[in-house]
Amino acid sequence: MEQLPASEPKPLTVAMLIYPGMTLIDFAGPQLALGLHGKTHHVWKTLEPVVSDTGVSVNPTDTYGTCPRDVDVLFVGGATDPAWLMEDRETMDFLVDVARSARYVTSVCTGSLLLGAAGLLDGYKSSCHWAYIDALRALGVDATDDRITKDRNRLSGGGATAGVDYGIAMLAELRGESVAKVTQLIMQYAPEPPFVGGSPRLAEAEVTKIATDILAPFVAEGIRIATSVGRERKERAVAA
Amino acid sequence: MEQLPASEPKPLTVAMLIYPGMTLIDFAGPQLALGLHGKTHHVWKTLEPVVSDTGVSVNPTDTYGTCPRDVDVLFVGGATDPAWLMEDRETMDFLVDVARSARYVTSVCTGSLLLGAAGLLDGYKSSCHWAYIDALRALGVDATDDRITKDRNRLSGGGATAGVDYGIAMLAELRGESVAKVTQLIMQYAPEPPFVGGSPRLAEAEVTKIATDILAPFVAEGIRIATSVGRERKERAVAA
Numbered sequence: 001m002e003q004l005p006a007s008e009p010k011p012l013t014v015a016m017l018i019y020p021g022m023t024l025i026d027f028a029g030p031q032l033a034l035g036l037h038g039k040t041h042h043v044w045k046t047l048e049p050v051v052s053d054t055g056v057s058v059n060p061t062d063t064y065g066t067c068p069r070d071v072d073v074l075f076v077g078g079a080t081d082p083a084w085l086m087e088d089r090e091t092m093d094f095l096v097d098v099a100r101s102a103r104y105v106t107s108v109c110t111g112s113l114l115l116g117a118a119g120l121l122d123g124y125k126s127s128c129h130w131a132y133i134d135a136l137r138a139l140g141v142d143a144t145d146d147r148i149t150k151d152r153n154r155l156s157g158g159g160a161t162a163g164v165d166y167g168i169a170m171l172a173e174l175r176g177e178s179v180a181k182v183t184q185l186i187m188q189y190a191p192e193p194p195f196v197g198g199s200p201r202l203a204e205a206e207v208t209k210i211a212t213d214i215l216a217p218f219v220a221e222g223i224r225i226a227t228s229v230g231r232e233r234k235e236r237a238v239a240a
Numbered sequence: 241m242e243q244l245p246a247s248e249p250k251p252l253t254v255a256m257l258i259y260p261g262m263t264l265i266d267f268a269g270p271q272l273a274l275g276l277h278g279k280t281h282h283v284w285k286t287l288e289p290v291v292s293d294t295g296v297s298v299n300p301t302d303t304y305g306t307c308p309r310d311v312d313v314l315f316v317g318g319a320t321d322p323a324w325l326m327e328d329r330e331t332m333d334f335l336v337d338v339a340r341s342a343r344y345v346t347s348v349c350t351g352s353l354l355l356g357a358a359g360l361l362d363g364y365k366s367s368c369h370w371a372y373i374d375a376l377r378a379l380g381v382d383a384t385d386d387r388i389t390k391d392r393n394r395l396s397g398g399g400a401t402a403g404v405d406y407g408i409a410m411l412a413e414l415r416g417e418s419v420a421k422v423t424q425l426i427m428q429y430a431p432e433p434p435f436v437g438g439s440p441r442l443a444e445a446e447v448t449k450i451a452t453d454i455l456a457p458f459v460a461e462g463i464r465i466a467t468s469v470g471r472e473r474k475e476r477a478v479a480a
Binding site for chain 2: 023024025027028029031032035036039040042049054055056057058059061109129130131145147148158159160161162164165168169172177178180181182184185186187188189190191192193194195197198199200201202203204207208210211214215
């Protein structure tokens with residue numbers, strides 16, 4: 001269907017970072033919600049395919065050079081192992097550059113670590129995947145595992161599947177409640193999770209322990225890099 | 241992370257049909273849940289990229305020729321406009337061939353129309369996207385818009401976002417509740433939909449009317465092709 005009949009004359013323009021190791025569903029939920037109402041750009045350094053953390057190969061539509069500025073939404077999804085990209089100067093510069101003129105600067109899951117490493121969450125509250133909250137805090141960000149957090153023109157979702165909630169919430173901001181509701185119905189977002197326990201607030205202690213242990217090496221690396229990036233940024237601020 | 245530590249020695253083998261016009265999130269939810277516990281094959285006629293209904297370009301890993309048979313799961317996701325593929329003999333033959341030796345034959349959203357057109361839902365109950373129920377019925381399938389339907393070795397999800405529920409439910413079948421719960425927590429599937437109304441049972445009448453009107457041309461085409469395919473299959477059965 002490509003695009004739904006627009007409720008406003010101008011289709012949305014959305015810049016979505018994609019990268020090796022990304023979690024596909026972080027991207028897929030927001031991309032559907034926003035892509036039904038405009039043009040989404042899938043942006044990486046090159047036009048070579050990027051492969052997700054579970055092995056799905058996706059082709060970028062734009063590079064950092066060709067991605068439009070002046071977008072309605074800048075979006076960054078997460079990854080199981082996002083740490084390496086936090087240190088990538090080219091990516092951080094790209095995010096800062098697009099954020100300058102974006103109407104909304106947004107993320108899902110550990111995408112907040114990338115925005116935070118770029119300095120785009122200084123003084124903002126942001127959601128993050130529950131396991132990586134301490135990494136986001138190490139960047140000096142007011143981090144939470146709330147499903148959705150809105151703070152001025154920052155909108156962020158919690159882990160992975162929160163991208164669907166994010167997509168509908170972002171649409172409500174941009175196009176109003178009526179359009180968001182119609183889109184939620186088209187996406188049939190009337191969830192019935194097979195189990196209670198999709199967040200540590202709800203999960204059995206044993207389940208949380210196993211999940212925490214599985215993610216521990218990635219979280220540790222996230223905290224290590226976040227601490228180093230946070231320190232560097234503080235030193236630069238003092239020197240300036 | 242690629243794969244979680246396996247609770248069974250043998251990683252899952254999963255065949256996932258991908259195709260031009262597919263809805264990415266139908267595929268992304270199941271792919272994450274199952275891909276964390278095994279190898280997912282993303283299968284199309286050729287290795288050329290397929291572009292989703294909202295413009296995401298994905299590269300197949302396998303063709304109909306190279307896709308393994310004897311898989312744990314055959315999975316078919318949906319599309320806004322699935323009708324054309326129901327008439328594609330090569331695809332129907334591929335689905336029938338893999339289903340013969342698959343442990344589970346499964347779908348999300350309008351993927352059920354493809355399984356149904358291949359004759360793989362004869363005598364089975366199946367879920368489908370709410371808007372396309374009549375198309376699935378035109379194939380002679382006992383269709384419902386329930387979030388998840390299990391009927392012997394058929395497991396099916398409702399529209400689009402039901403792929404996440406499907407993925408966790410499929411894992412519970414294959415690996416047990418404990419593994420499914422850990423995976424649900426890693427995917428942070430503790431949904432908080434921004435609005436009530438993700439299914440026509442819950443939505444305001446006006447919202448359902450707008451969504452129904454938007455999807456009407458695709459649904460009409462689905463019913464037309466399903467009726468023709470259903471009639472042909474009945475005639476072949478009588479002739480045999």
